[in-house]
Amino acid sequence: MNFLHRFDFNLMVGSVISEHLKNSGDIAFHFNPRLDEQLVVRNSRESNKWGPEEREPNAIPFQMGKEFEVMILCEQLGYKVAVNGRHYIDFKHRIPISFVGILSIEGNVEVDKIEYKYIPQTYQMQPSISPSMIPVFNPPLPYYHIFAEGLREGTMIYISGRLNSSPDRFAIDFCTGTDPFSDIAFHFNVRYRDSVVVRNTCQRNNWGPEERDFSGIFPFAAGINFDMIFRVEANGFMVAVNGQHFIECEIIF
Numbered sequence: 442m443n444f445l446h447r448f449d450f451n452l453m454v455g456s457v458i459s460e461h462l463k464n465s466g467d468i469a470f471h472f473n474p475r476l477d478e479q480l481v482v483r484n485s486r487e488s489n490k491w492g493p494e495e496r497e498p499n500a501i502p503f504q505m506g507k508e509f510e511v512m513i514l515c516e517q518l519g520y521k522v523a524v525n526g527r528h529y530i531d532f533k534h535r536i537p538i539s540f541v542g543i544l545s546i547e548g549n550v551e552v553d554k555i556e557y558k559y560i561p562q563t564y565q566m567q568p569s570i571s572p573s574m575i576p577v578f579n580p581p582l583p584y585y586h587i588f589a590e591g592l593r594e595g596t597m598i599y600i601s602g603r604l605n606s607s608p609d610r611f612a613i614d615f616c617t618g619t620d621p622f623s624d625i626a627f628h629f630n631v632r633y634r635d636s637v638v639v640r641n642t643c644q645r646n647n648w649g650p651e652e653r654d655f656s657g658i659f660p661f662a663a664g665i666n667f668d669m670i671f672r673v674e675a676n677g678f679m680v681a682v683n684g685q686h687f688i689e690c691e692i693i694f
Contacts, residue, residue, distance in 0.1 A: 446476040446505070448548025450513070452520075455684035456542040456599045457668040463545075465489040466684035469536040470520050472513070474503045485535040488657060488685060492535060502529060508553075539597060539672050540681055585619055596673040603666045608633040613671075615678075622646060626692055627678050629671075631661055640690050655688050 454467035468486040475482060481503075483495040502524040503509055514521040519533040546552060577586070588596075592615065600613065615627040625643040632639060636659040640652040660682040661667055670681040677691040 445549050447473065448546070448550035449473040450511070451543075451545040451547075452513075452541045453543040453545055453684065454536060454540045454670075454681055454686070455668055456670065457601050457666070458543060459666070459668070459683070462543070462684045467536060467540070467681075467686065469534070469538065469541045470513075470532055472511075472522065472532075474501065476501065476503060476505055481530070483530065483532050487536060495530075495532065498530070502527070536686070537672075537679070539595065540670060540679075540686070542599075542670070587619070592673045594673055594675050598671040600669045600671070601666065604633065604661060604663050606664050608661075608663050610634070613669075615671075627690060629680065633661060633663070638688070640688065642692065652688075652690065657685070657687075660685065660687065 450470075450472040451468050452470040453462060454469060455462050459466075466486075467488070468484075471482070471484045471486065473482040473484070479501050480496050480499050481501055485492045510525055512523045514523070515538055519531055521531055522529045544555075546555075577584075604611075610630060610632045612628060612630040614625050614629070617624040617626065624645070625641075628639070628641045628643060630639040630641070637653050638655060638659075642649045668683055672679045672681075674689075677689065679689050680687045
């Protein structure tokens, strides 16, 4: 294999660039021109496993030493890629686009310009950023944040942190208020000593049945940084940890 004649674009899951993400993080869309094989491979990677490759069409619109322009359009059903102003391929979503937070470019290529654009559809409103969405750095604990407009479907909350050297447990709660007796719509409780993450709800001071099962390995380690994404869905939450999908939790509240 002649890797000097290859490069790739990756749309990756996560919000913090780390060695773990680079080496084994989830990739929602991998676009890999291989001039030595005269084809462009497309794929995705989840839980450190590559999915089925897509290689058609075989015609490759790239040439060594020649300038090119690639446009990746993110749509509801998948990605559309145009090269040099012409549509090239479609790639259906395998990982929810809402989990994508990082673009990486690697390989034998020189990049002149990268441009990001949002093109609103006729049925969509132009997104805006409210003051309550400004990032918060190194907050004291316990920390409380009030969502002035409440949580809406599609809202994503990014949390980066680090366990101390002798951790026990910590919790992230989505509550209906700030007083101690408020209902908890989603309780995410990391219990390091038991190597488990407990999920639950609490209504009228009564806890519901706990959820503890999850696929894969326990993703938290003493003294190591972690990166979490909470996405609000119509019926619950989706959670990713360290660039990997972790759990889905349906909320009946």
